[in-house]
Amino acid sequence: MSAIGSLIFCVDCGNLLNESTGDENTILVCDICGTKNRDIAPKTIISESKPEAFPSALRSKRSAVRTLTAEDKKKDAVIAHTCDQCGRPEMTFYTLQLRSADEGTTVFYSCECGYKFSTNN
Structure with missing residues (x-):
């Protein structure tokens, strides 16, 4: 089993597995290929995004508005x-x-x- 962030994938086919329980003794079975994957230890994932990563019409109009200093x-x-x-x-x-x-x-x-x-x- 491989994990990217908080997502857990099957090691054989790459299918996204069901939600982790955080118990390393739990076995997650892949719905596609049936491979048994060991769950991972619980971890906290913190992610940050920049506003420009999510374009919007409102944000593009905001650039025309002058910000007060x-x-x-x-x-x-x-x-x-x-x-x-x-x-x-x-x-x-x-x-x-x-x-x-x-x-x-x-x-x-x-x-x-x-x-x-x-x-x-």
């Missing part, structure tokens, strides 16, 4: 809103859901000068 994630959104403190034409903002789910979000604005304020939507 750590630098991109650090950037806040910018809005054309004049700062009341220094007069800069743009401010950064982010939103958080601080109130109940049926109410709007809270928008936090900040300017490079350090001025900050928030509004409830």
Whole structure:
């Protein structure tokens, strides 16, 4: 009997044998040629595959989508809103859901000068 990974094959005809029991004293009989093959000791098989080994339409479309880098994630959104403190034409903002789910979000604005304020939507 020969084994490749967790698959056990008949030594005479190469037929795939029934599932191993993991007991070396067990005899596995080949369904094709009738050869008696000794079972193998139990072993754990760990296999890894690369994503490109399994092509898919979704994966090919994913390449067109840009992946965010750590630098991109650090950037806040910018809005054309004049700062009341220094007069800069743009401010950064982010939103958080601080109130109940049926109410709007809270928008936090900040300017490079350090001025900050928030509004409830």
